[in-house]
Amino acid sequence: MSDSIKDYYQNARNIPESNILGLPLPRKVISVGDWSDPHVVKLGFDDQNIVDSTWAKWDSTHCVDTAKFHAWQYFIEEIANPIRLHLENNNLTETIRYIVMCQGVPYKIQAVGDWSSPGNVSVDGLLCMLNTDDYDDFVETIFNNLVDDCYPGCVPPPYHCYSSPVISNPYFDKDSTFNFNSRFKPDNYTGSWGGYNYRLSYLVSRLDGLSFEIIKDMIDKSVAADKSGEAAWILDNTPNILGNGLSGQFITAKNRLENYGFNVLYDFTNDWITHNTYTEGPIMGYTSLGVHAVGSNPAYQTYVSDSLLFDYANGSVFNTFESFNAYSISTLRRIGQGVMTEFTSIGGTSGAGHVWEPYASRVSRAHVYFPYYAMGYNQIDAVWQGFSVLAWRNVVVGDPLTTIAWGKQQLAENLTWSGTNLVTGEIDITNHIITIEDSSVINFRHQGFITGDGKLMIGNNVTFNIYSWQKGLFLSYDSNNPRLVWGEHPTFGSSANYNIYRKIDTSAWSLIAQTTSLEYTDTEMLINIPGDLAPNLFYKILASSELPGYDTSNTVQASAEKGKNKITANNEIAELSYSLDQNYPNPFNPETRINYDIKENGLVQLTVYNILGQTIKELVNEIQSAGSHSVNFNAADLPSGVYIYKLKSGDYLSSRKMLLVK
Incomplete structure (x- = not known):
């Protein structure tokens, strides 16, 4: 199935062949030394889990020294080294940002063979720091640190090993004002731990689930993600369990989302949240205490599929404060947990989880993850900015290129917008074209605007919902004449009058029309293709109402000349x-x-x-x-x-x- 997933995703995202690597996994057994040697390690491959059965015996022969042995080495030799070599050979080390693992590649390593919480480390959490100097030694130190803290002297693990190792995430919550200056760059975010200077090299996610059809559906929903900004976010706070610290994260998530105009379903009670009857629209994100919430019994195994049957928007995400919500990403349920695979099987698209028991503070924090994603960061950028620590339990399921808003960016290809689209940052369209189809709705929030020396082709009956009149006027190139389209003034509303001014070259501004509508075509002028000539034609609009004063829009410009023929209403050229x-x-x-x-x-x-x-x-x-x-x-x-x-x-x-x- 891994090949089928790879082929489908490669086609959906137009990924070049040089960016594809096949790993010949699994190697069922690694033997070291003579089989009679007590330090021989039999390393098995069990349900995407790198596990050593020898470590499960805690006796005088197999103890701490053995527990430090070779699980990390399997990861280095069979996963990390082939990836590093492929990146180097194809000159990709410094150019790619994301690594996507298809189903079949192990996603966790059983660091110590015991039932306890320290028993698993995320493969993805280790891969994210792949370009760190002395990487092999760095990974070994992580495992040794984990084993030493949790198994001192061959005794059952003390609870303090939940927190080990703690490697701070230098990418955590880097853009709280949403200026979009923190899009991920390889090796740009660094830190120090255990004597090593580590680098956050790549963000890692997985295309994994119960079946190929479900994974295919996840990819399709990611490519066609809902960018309207209208889907709701469910935040189920349970304060008597969370306490003030984590409860505050829910409150911050609520405030951040609502401050930027998003619909939030917020539950601050101590009762289990069930919203199967919610019919007001689709859901984009869900987070809660999961099975730990009061009143969750008897839904220990089925609360996701029994209680969370919402209309999930394309691109929807799942993030709960549960021990094992990514304990397995190839089985449907685990007793006492709501797992990621159950969410994707009922229509969800992606999410964040952990392969084994973490502190709750190690979960991707919804007050970072959800607002960052809502505002236009890629899903994987958002979730990794939500992790406070690295290289421990973290796993992300989903297409890393998923976005649900148009954040700040320089356009790399022509776009066509239809339906409803949310724009939260400046989009530079220099040398490119955005076509907005008839009857579309474009919602501008925060810093949303379209700028640059490109072309806007605006269809009929397009609505621009604007937050600032100084970013509310647009010039369309859909005809030979300049067509001005603008959003309703955010203060004056439907009572506004609009005075349209034009300036040619260095002449003074002159009033050319007055209207109460939201568009105007200047039939006197013919516009040229952007870039052919220096801009010599400028427009601005003064909005006024019964209220005193007026408000001046932004200025739009084009290269143009006065028409030598008359342009008819049907856009035909008639002799003068x-x-x-x-x-x-x-x-x-x-x-x-x-x-x-x-x-x-x-x-x-x-x-x-x-x-x-x-x-x-x-x-x-x-x-x-x-x-x-x-x-x-x-x-x-x-x-x-x-x-x-x-x-x-x-x-x-x-x-x-x-x-x-x-």
């Missing part, structure tokens, strides 16, 4: 004729815009008269080229009344009336 349009707005106070077309090059005169025929102002008196033209008329120093404007060019003569109301 002479025409004089009605001024806009009309009535006006004190400024209005007059548009006109000239068929041939020549002298153009545009003059304003009062009702008595007296000349008020000469707006144009010059040679102009054929094409569409416009001019502003400011009547700030004139009294209210009817005025006439007259256009003369060659044999063409036309006039219209306009009304100034003060």
Whole structure:
């Protein structure tokens, strides 16, 4: 099945062949020395667990010295070394960020052959520090430290070995203000432990589950993750069990999510949470005390599939404060635990767990994991930032490339958006195109914006929900004419009036239109492909309402020229004729815009008269080229009344009336 998973994932994410490595596992037995030697280790491979059956005997022959022997060596020789060699041979050591293990690769090592909590170490937790200097010795020291602390003098383990070894995660909670400057980089996050300077080299996750169909479904949901930002997050706090410390993590998770506009289902009671009847929408994340919560009996084996039957959004994640929620990721249930495989079997996509009993503080902390993921970090970046320690029990299941929001990034390829999309950071689209399909909804939050010298192709009836008017105006290249589209003013709302201003080259800003709608097409101008010419056309919008004052939008720009042909409503190019349009707005106070077309090059005169025929102002008196033209008329120093404007060019003569109301 491992090959099938690899093939499907490689195709889904377009992974090059040079990034694929097959590990010839398992090697059933490793023998060291003579079989009669009491230090011979028989290393078995049992259900994805590297385990030594000899260590299970605690007698005078097999004790601490034997317990330190060779489990780490199997990991180095059969897993770590082939990966390191492949990365070096393919020049990938410094370029990749993530390692994805397909089902079949061992995910835990039984460090000491006993029933107790120290009995397992995560393969993934060790691999994440693969580029650490003296890595082999570093890994051996981790195992020796674990065994020495837990088995001093061949006696049953004291409880303090739960905490050993403690290797701090230098990537923990690095971006609490969500500036998106902490996306994972290999070997960028470092620390010290046991005399070693370790490096967080790669983030490791697994594509694992009960069957190929379930894993395939996980991949499909990751590729098509719900990026609307509308799915809810369940936080089941149980304060009488958690105590103030961990309870505070739930509260912080709630506050962080709600502060950025996410829907949170928060339970602060001491009763077991069951929300099978929740029908208000999909669920994106779930965390709780699991079976440890009060009232969980008799659901010890089935609470996930019995009580958590939500409508899970594509990309949904699972993270509970339980001992063994990733004890096995190829079996359905374990008595007394809710396991990861049960979550993915009922529609979940991914999550974080641990291969054996940790302190609760070692679980990926929901107040980091959930908000980071919600705001646009990759799922694996988010969960690893939630781990406070490394190289111990941690395991992540799921596609590391899963994202559920558009965080800060430089676009690497053209995109098409449809439906609802959440944008939380600036997206630089330089040299690329984003196409937004008809009737889509784009929700901007936090620092969300689209910038850069690229192209936006905005469909019809697209809604932009904006948090800042200074980041609310967009220019669409879906036609030959510049089309301005903006979000409803976040304060003025539906009562807003919008004054559209244009500037060409270094000329002054001029009012070209007033509207209450949320888009405007400037038919006088033709826009060029970005990058062909320096930007010479600029737009901004002043929003106002019955409230005093006004608010100025951001400025958008393009390279453009005045049209020599007239663009019809159907986007067809028609031959120009002479025409004089009605001024806009009309009535006006004190400024209005007059548009006109000239068929041939020549002298153009545009003059304003009062009702008595007296000349008020000469707006144009010059040679102009054929094409569409416009001019502003400011009547700030004139009294209210009817005025006439007259256009003369060659044999063409036309006039219209306009009304100034003060």
